[in-house]
Amino acid sequence: MKGLFPCGGAAADADEEHRVTGTGWPATFDPEGARLHMGIDPDGFRRIFDCIWHEVAKRRTLLDEAYEAGDLASVILQAHTIKSSAASIGALALSRAAAAVEKAARNNAPDALAAAMVHFHAAKETLSRLVGLG
Known part of the structure; x- marks a missing residue:
């Protein structure tokens, strides 16, 4: 799926989560695997990706608002939704980061939740x- 998304310098980061897979995409993002799993062509995947990315962007804002308000039930809901949506488009690191936010909120662990939110925002960036x- 080369050319579908520009791949910048982040792919060259030394940290393990950014190692490049055999497809040439960083381990943080596997759009080709997601596309193949869906069984659709690149144009169809791009349309689905754009739709899901837009939804994830809205959910990120809701997640931040819930976190700032201390609304753990909403944090759990938004993180869970982001986790699933991100995984469906191959955004593996973002999905894992959202899962960590969800888990920390479910466990009512403020320090772990704060750290998970930092990691989530780094994965999103x-x-x-x-x-x-x-």
Whole structure:
């Protein structure tokens, strides 16, 4: 799926989560695997990706608002939804980061939740750079 998304310098990061897979895509993002799993062509995947990315962007805002308000039930809901949506488009690191936020909120662990939110935002920024979207 080369050429579908611009792949910037983040792919060259030394940390293990950014190692490049055999497809040439970083382990944080596997759009080709997601596309093949869906059984659709690249144009169809791009349309689905754009729709899901837009929804994830809205959910990220809701997650931040819930976190700031201390609304753990909403944090859990938004993180769970992001986790599933991100996984469906191959955004593996973002999905894992959202899962960590969900788990920390379910466990009512404030320190773990704060750390998970930092990691979540880092994963979101990395993916945004990789795909060239905000």
